């Protein structure tokens with residue numbers, strides 16, 4: 073699987089699936105979540121509301137992932153996941169690993185060949201960008217499946233991009 077680092081706005085990426093760093097409510101928020109909802113349009117919120125009325129009545133648990141359509145985005149699907157919130161004491165790296173790994177599993181199930189990820193939990197949720205980058209790269213390396221051809225990490229800031237560059241170099245790529 074090819075890994076690419078891109079600096080910019082994830083909502084513009086022409087990939088099959090865009091991963092959203094959501095919160096358990098699935099009903100939008102700030103950061104990348106807000107940007108994805110704004111760009112995708114109201115139908116995304118409606119799709120998320122439908123999830124909340126069905127299987128995810130109590131919200132999406134930390135570390136899990138679920139897909140909706142992507143509406144006005146160039147992508148076909150949005151995969152919503154919830155990273156751990158370090159600012160609220162969720163510092164277990166396994167939760168962060170699961171957010172990346174379960175998003176990849178959902179992408180694989182959907183038949184997505186290209187997937188774009190933001191730096192889950194590296195913003196409001198307060199994780200160190202280096203920890204996020206190493207966890208993200210390892211999750212991609214550990215993913216077992218044949219459908220996903222390319223994973224893009226789309227990083228907003230130069231600082232987070234550098235953290236991902238370092239993690240990729242450390243992992244031998």
Ligand code: AR6
Nearest residue numbers: 081082093095101102103104105107193194195196197228
């Ligand atoms: N494209 C790519 N990356 C972005 C974009 C964008 N358009 N906008 C921000 N980032 P955050 P979290 C970067 O806070 O830490 C929301 O309110 C940002 O610079 O979006 O998982 C949710 O509803 C940072 O590096 O997500 C939750 O309540 C990274 O994306 C909570 O924030 C993640 O920052 C989730 O917090």
